[in-house]
């Protein structure tokens with residue numbers, strides 16, 4: 197079965213609410229610049245992938261690289277040769293920092309295509325189903341404390357299992373948000389706090405974390421320091437005793453090894469898009485399991501195609517002790533898939549059907565298409 201056509205479609209997807217976090221406080225992101233990868237093999241069988249990256253906003257640059265560097269190398273190859281094709285993509289991208297985002301889009305498209313060819317859902321290709329659906333957390337961007345509290349109350353009423361909020365502003369603003377959200381969410385919901393690397397020293401991060409821990413039950417603090425500062429994370433972890441999570445510090449399996457070796461964090465936030473695909477993300481889960489480090493699945497606010505990939509992985513993973521954060525499609529005014537990925541009552545489930553189980557809503561794609 198020959199790959200006859202490789203389409204890469206850059207899209208601009210309007211968000212319901214602008215992203216405001218420790219990464220971009222003065223520069224809110226009101227739309228995601230993503231890309232869709234569509235493989236068509238002989239016989240007309242398709243595979244879909246999604247290029248999803250929010251920071252930095254290089255999604256359309258990656259689409260250009262996909263069109264000019266990867267697509268020509270894939271045309272005419274056996275569509276079921278995913279491992280060989282992915283080795284070729286790795287060779288072309290040569291370890292470039294953003295390579296995993298591109299690799300991930302092509303990996304999910306190749307697995308989608310293979311699943312459709314064999315007539316089985318992607319979770320079966322990952323070994324089968326450990327659970328019917330995966331519990332979700334809800335995430336709240338930086339805004340006025342009363343608005344954040346309102347979001348938390350709505351999320352709890354809708355069944356979300358945990359609440360995450362973006363911190364990393366002035367300490368008094370963060371503290372007001374933490375107090376308001378915990379009052380709304382209830383004392384039985386320890387908060388996940390994500391600083392996106394906003395604090396620049398161990399002392400500054402420790403002061404903030406100690407203040408939060410006095411004000412509310414804290415599940416963990418995500419990425420308190422910039423991504424490369426593993427030694428700082430280790431010191432902070434020892435100093436505060438509050439669990440720390442790696443996000444920006446953790447992309448690859450190698451990063452997971454370095455974090456574990458540095459004893460830098462307590463929990464890993466693993467992304468399909470940042471790990472380089474569904475299988476590399478599963479490998480990080482496996483390494484972390486061997487080291488007794490719990491993981492969640494995290495999100496770039498992926499749209500329907502990549503969120504379906506996350507859902508298949510989430511039901512197949514043997515170890516998933518905490519609610520995951522792959523609720524991306526709910527961030528958008530409109531999704532790119534014809535039938536919404538099942539998100540209900542605080543759970544994410546994989547779409548039914550072979551492969552990823554999704555198809556494109558071409559009207560939506562045309563509306564969002566950039567070029």
Ligand SMILES: [Mg+2]
Pocket residue numbers: 390392418419443444465
């Ligand atoms: Mg994060």
